[in-house]
Amino acid sequence: GDSVTQMEGPVTLSEEAFLTINCTYTATGYPSLFWYVQYPGEGLQLLLKATKADDKGSNKGFEATYRKETTSFHLEKGSVQVSDSAVYFCAPRGNQFYFGTGTSLTVIP
């Protein structure tokens, strides 16, 4: 069945550090790939998405590239800010949405 494996946290970084959160998936067919973010005390929000191989989703300085050959969709940001502190979820969408377990990120000044 479909599944997703996401890098475990928590992750603590200093401001302006480089961020990578790994995500790999298994899915039947040709899934769309999403990253959602949950800021403290708020609901889930779409961060970015990609719908076909080699597509790059980007938003708020975050990027992720749809790698069909490695079934991966790693999230990256070149310079994190304190305001990026949140929980990040990888969510492939094949026959249905599967969410990863979430990676908690804390950025310290």
Next chain:
Amino acid sequence: EAGVAQSPRYKIIEKRQSVAFWCNPISGHATLYWYQQILGQGPKLLIQFQNNGVVDDSQLPKDRFSAERLKGVDSTLKIQPAKLEDSAVYLCASSLLARGRFGSYEQYFGPGTRLTVT
């Protein structure tokens, strides 16, 4: 544009009691989802509606959970009787359709209902 509305925001009940959650999706969204998010885990899909029909309820514990979307708009999720392990945040989400020509439509999530079963 108004977002997905959910109520109540918080609920505390004793085990074996019943509870119901309400969700009003974004206007015009045909697809509605209910998720269960246990602390420290990602959301797990319980049930998906397309208009007022059930598309997927394979992970809904049907012996105690039920959901309906009678007029294809708002929806209720009920638990009867509740167990301790039902303590979680229940999320409602909606999207235009489940899957479009260029892949899946974005889901918009409500703030969730935090259920504590004691």
